[in-house]
Amino acid sequence: MSGRSDALIAYLLTVTQSRRHFTDFLFKTILAIVIVIIVSPFFLILIQVASIGFWQVFGNSPGQGIEFFTTFPGVGLEGGIRNAFVGTVELIVLASAVGIPLSVFGAVYITEYTEPGWGRSIVEFASDVMAGIPSIVFGAFGFAFLVDFLHLGIGIVAGGLTLAFMMIPTVLRTTQEALRAVPMSLREASLALGATKWSTTWNVTLRAAFPGLITGILLAIGRVMGETAPLIFTAGNSLSVPTELTGSGSWVASMPYTIWAYVSDPREYLQAKAHGTALALMIMVLTVDVVANIISRKVTRRLV
């Protein structure tokens, strides 16, 4: 009797044991599948884009490789994407030149010069909401406000400023975070030497917050670099590079816009160019992100 019950207990134990092993195994498998699902879009996109556009960017034949970036589209769009490449760089430079100082000084003001309270909350709330506004709405706003109301017209200025608006929430909030992470005693050390508030903020606080600042700026640049929607209504398009600041001479192409235009074009050979442009843009954004990462890690380690 006791022998049989022992055997029964042993049997039940192995069953529960193996059942535990089984649930453990099941969860591991589910998690692994989830991970595959999470990362697969990135690789699928990369494969899709690279399989069509790879030789456009890295090939050696005429019109490929470096020539893809140095020649204008020309008749029938058979040339390269110099217009879009230069356009994107110019738009980013303009957007950064306006958006970064505005956001950084704004963040310095509300973090260092105001007390916590409703004023600061309004700014933070507004910038958080702004971060969530769909980019097409920025495009519509850019058109209604900059192009139409301010009579800037379509072109590089309206396009660049629209992108600058889009950079504000990211740069403002990351700068704020970076400033908050600077220990109060560092500011006090400067003030206790007889420094003014401004001198302290400029020479000590911003300096200590610099790695965080750079990371935020680069992430914002990476984000707006790939935006199409804000540019559709504001930047226009061009087969050349802008020669003026106003009027039709200021119309400017950009890489995302060119991808969109080429992909939706029925001409077969534009597909390779669209995907080549997409690949180049992805590499650019990725590079910016990697640089942001390296800076934030390296400089942070050196400073703190």
Place this chain on the structure above:
Amino acid sequence: MTDYENYLEVRNLSTWFGKHAVLKNISCYFEDNTVTAIMGPSGCGKSTLLRSLNRLNDLVPSFRLEGQVLFGGENIYAPGSSVYDLRKRIGMVFQRPNPFPMSIYDNITYGPKLHGTKDEDELDKIVEQSLKKAALWDEVKEDLDKPALNLSGGQQQRLCIARALSVDPPVLLADEPVSSLDPASAAKIEELLVELKKDYTVILVTHNVQQAFRVSDQSAFLYLGELVEFDKTRRILEAPADERTEAFITGRIG
């Protein structure tokens, strides 16, 4: 007594953060070339008293003050009195080492540059003198361009002392400067504070009775915002006049 050039005196000082009274009617004085220890249990207002001397409490919006702090005979809280000049003449060292995220050299020259010293030779000289006074020169003279944050905690704190001395202030405030350091580094800094007495007036906040005994000439004992005793350190520690002081010294409160 008032013929001391840098004589610092607190007269009937009361302070509040919002509605919370921190210091209650405190009067004391700090003579030239002495070390004064401000002692007391946590939360008794020692740091507030110290930070009232270089107006660092002004950073807190809810801070309010009555009474006077006289430095060289003038009330530092008088309207029109320059807080920047005051802080140039009253240096401060903090609880935790807080070097700027710059090179050792730039940490020392930060203050002098603020106050208009631009000449490179002059700055070099200040760096050397300040680091020598802080007993750090020999350890870092080869590494002046290296980041200050690469130094050890004790070295960082001595760098902070050197930084405070760089603008040649007659008075040096120290807010528990060794509490975050290991015993060996702490001993070094204690020694240094006594050494600095030759040229400076040192005011030290501490909750450590032994430290006050080793370092200071006179002591102020604060308890719940009141100045319980103020006299020669030896007298206070050997024969405390108040039972609260005795309780603190013997370790019953703290």
